[in-house]
Amino acid sequence: MDLGITGRTALVCASTGGLGYAVAAALAAEGVRVAITGRRGDVVEQRAAELPGAAGFVVDLADLTAVTGLLPRVEHVLGAVDILVLNSGGPPPGTAEALSDEDFTAAIDALARAQRQLVGAALPAMLARNWGRILAVGSSGVVEPLANLAASNVGRAALAAYLKTLSAEVASRGVTCNMLLPGRIDTDRVRLIDRARAEHTGSSAEEVAAASRATIPAGRYGTPQEFGQAAAFLCSAAAGYITGSQLRVDGGMARSY
Numbered sequence: 001m002d003l004g005i006t007g008r009t010a011l012v013c014a015s016t017g018g019l020g021y022a023v024a025a026a027l028a029a030e031g032v033r034v035a036i037t038g039r040r041g042d043v044v045e046q047r048a049a050e051l052p053g054a055a056g057f058v059v060d061l062a063d064l065t066a067v068t069g070l071l072p073r074v075e076h077v078l079g080a081v082d083i084l085v086l087n088s089g090g091p092p093p094g095t096a097e098a099l100s101d102e103d104f105t106a107a108i109d110a111l112a113r114a115q116r117q118l119v120g121a122a123l124p125a126m127l128a129r130n131w132g133r134i135l136a137v138g139s140s141g142v143v144e145p146l147a148n149l150a151a152s153n154v155g156r157a158a159l160a161a162y163l164k165t166l167s168a169e170v171a172s173r174g175v176t177c178n179m180l181l182p183g184r185i186d187t188d189r190v191r192l193i194d195r196a197r198a199e200h201t202g203s204s205a206e207e208v209a210a211a212s213r214a215t216i217p218a219g220r221y222g223t224p225q226e227f228g229q230a231a232a233f234l235c236s237a238a239a240g241y242i243t244g245s246q247l248r249v250d251g252g253m254a255r256s257y
């Protein structure tokens with residue numbers, strides 16, 4: 001299928017590794033010029049060099065002042081952004097009972113406020129061109145809140161509500177807003193979480209991963225490539241009538257409708 005996005009420009013947040021890099025690679029394979037972003041300058045440069053037409057930008061998305069300056073920096077090098085992929089590092093684990101006021105605010109800042117700032121900066125040019133794609137990387141926790149990940153559940157719910165509301169406001173003007181809900185995709189973060197759980201329970205990381213796989217109808221973790229391809233489709237011209245949606249990429253893990 002021709003996705004119809006050759007020559008477009010994408011800003012992919014948090015894309016030096018994991019899901020973000022997989023999305024960037026899938027878009028670059030479609031002929032999209034991609035802005036790679038992350039905190040580690042050497043990795044940003046290395047990743048950008050791997051993808052044709054890509055450029056790297058060092059930014060800490062937890063620093064809202066730096067986030068404000070990101071879009072102009074990208075536009076200066078790559079031109080106006082047609083595709084905005086909102087991704088971020090995952091917040092620390094913890095229960096809702098233990099969530100302090102500061103933790104709550106930090107979750108909103110990291111998972112919704114930075115993203116709203118980027119949308120606010122990119123949207124006017126998308127509307128002026130009558131074409132834009134806004135895609136957020138969420139979590140299965142958006143539909144089934146995850147135990148001991150209260151900060152993540154809170155911040156992602158805020159972003160989901162914002163994007164859903166926005167999607168209806170801009171749908172008639174060529175801009176779509178969607179969210180991908182990964183379950184367990186095989187990235188560094190998931191391996192780290194499995195190792196931490198193994199240490200906590202006194203089992204091996206492989207035992208933890210096997211128990212986790214057993215809860216997934218597909219019987220395995222997803223690959224970053226599978227996730228990237230789902231993202232590339234939602235960012236495509238072919239997906240122009242899909243907006244306000246949440247697509248699960250979880251091998252059937254979330255059991256609710």
Ligand SMILES: NC(=O)c1ccc[n+]([C@@H]2O[C@H](COP(=O)([O-])OP(=O)(O)OC[C@H]3O[C@@H](n4cnc5c(N)ncnc54)[C@H](OP(=O)(O)O)[C@@H]3O)[C@@H](O)[C@H]2O)c1
Pocket residue numbers: 013014015016017018019020021037038039040043059060061062087088089090091137138139140182183184185186187188189190
């Ligand atoms: N993998 C899954 O199955 C899964 C499931 C549900 C939700 N998620 C969520 O999806 C997101 C991506 O997950 P992942 O598995 O790809 O994680 P990952 O493998 O740990 O990769 C995280 C990426 O984010 C970048 N990053 C982290 N903090 C950043 C910051 N403050 N500013 C800029 N870049 C930052 C990292 O690059 P630098 O170190 O260079 O900054 C890296 O490229 C996370 O929010 C995670 O909670 C993932």
